Amino acid sequence: MVDTREQIEQRLxxxxxxxxxxxxxxxxxxxxxxxxxREMTTKHGTVKRVGAWALHIQCTWKIEHANEVFAGSPDFAVSDEATRAKLERIRGLIADNGPFMVERVSVGANGNVSISMSRQLHLSIIADAEPDEEDWRFFDPGSAGKHFVIQGGKVDPWSLT
Structure with a gap:
């Protein structure tokens, strides 16, 4: 049996x-x-900038800065214009107040994760734990390696094969 907490801690x-x-x-x-x-060309021929690691979050999330909620998943569930504006605000925070270095990763039940960074930045991921629904994934962009996927609050077994 897969220990979800252990696997998440190991990967993150x-x-x-x-x-x-x-x-x-x-x-x-x-x-x-x-x-x-770094720049990477996608399979569709477009060039995008990616980091060494990528985290894609489809479940509930929240970014706090200096102990105040800065952005959250409800901000991305509104109009396209409002979502773009909130994303630009997040990008501005990273550009203007960074670097934000990861200091601690804490793992809770059901695929929940808390990532504490320097300069009082904190990311909370609350897995929705809906069966057959992807919560989040972690991977090395451009690598042929499998993505580490949390689905339904558990490690997707495909991630480990």
Whole structure:
């Protein structure tokens, strides 16, 4: 039997000491980049900037800065214009107040994760734990390696094969 907490701690431990370098979105999914940004050509021929590690969050999330909620998943569930504006605010925070270095990763039940960074930045991921629904994924962009996926609050067994 797979120990979800142990697997998450093992995978996300590589972020300790690595900086948050970028933010993006795909519809209502938050995408975060960690580590130095580099250019990568996608299979569709477009060039994008990616970090050493990517975290794509489709479940409930919250970013706090200096103990105040700065942004959250409800901000991405509104109009496209409002979502773009909130994303630009997140990008501005990273550019203007960074670097934000990952100091600690704490793992809770059901795939929940708390990532504490320098300069009072904190990311909370609250897995929705809906069966057959992806909560979040962690991977090395551009690598042929499998993505580490939390689905339904548990490690997707496909991630471990």
């Amino acid at each position: 431990s590589v972020l300790i000491g690595v900086g948050l370098s970028g933010a993006g979105r795909a519809a209502d999914m938050l995408t975060l980049q960690f580590g130095p940004l």
